Amino acid sequence: MNLSTWARKKSPWIMHFPCGGCNGCDIEVVAALTPLYDAERFGALLKGTPRHADILLVTGVVTLQIKDRLRRVYEQVPDPKIVVAVGNCAVSGDVFDGSYAVAGPVDKVIPVDVYVAGCPPKPEAILSAVVKAIEKLP
Numbered sequence: 001m002n003l004s005t006w007a008r009k010k011s012p013w014i015m016h017f018p019c020g021g022c023n024g025c026d027i028e029v030v031a032a033l034t035p036l037y038d039a040e041r042f043g044a045l046l047k048g049t050p051r052h053a054d055i056l057l058v059t060g061v062v063t064l065q066i067k068d069r070l071r072r073v074y075e076q077v078p079d080p081k082i083v084v085a086v087g088n089c090a091v092s093g094d095v096f097d098g099s100y101a102v103a104g105p106v107d108k109v110i111p112v113d114v115y116v117a118g119c120p121p122k123p124e125a126i127l128s129a130v131v132k133a134i135e136k137l138p
């Protein structure tokens, strides 16, 4: 394992990108990243820019309005990157599936590496997905 891979796995930076849905998943992502659940024990840190991120946490169904922005944010995350789809809306579209305003679940727009089901998933499930994402970082 080279130095940059070692560093990335020890300190993966995360960007959270909400695409739509009811925002319930966003609240759980925020909760998962609070000191109560101590995501920093895995070295994980929330970042506000895709250019500094290793892991992209995407919540909500992808609306037509956000579709191009999601693709642009994905392209700005440096390779190698991991995408985690958080919540039923992001995984399958859930109740928004088929809506005229919706492009579809996240994997209809960008490649997804880890899926977390739930409406919304618990913070523990989100953290578990982050750990899986860290393991998948090449």
Ligand code: SF4
Pocket (backbone or CB within 6 Å): 020, 021, 022, 023, 024, 025, 026, 059, 060, 061, 087, 088, 089, 090, 094, 118, 119, 120, 121
């Ligand atoms: S999965 Fe449930 S909680 Fe999450 S955005 Fe969709 S409707 Fe809201």
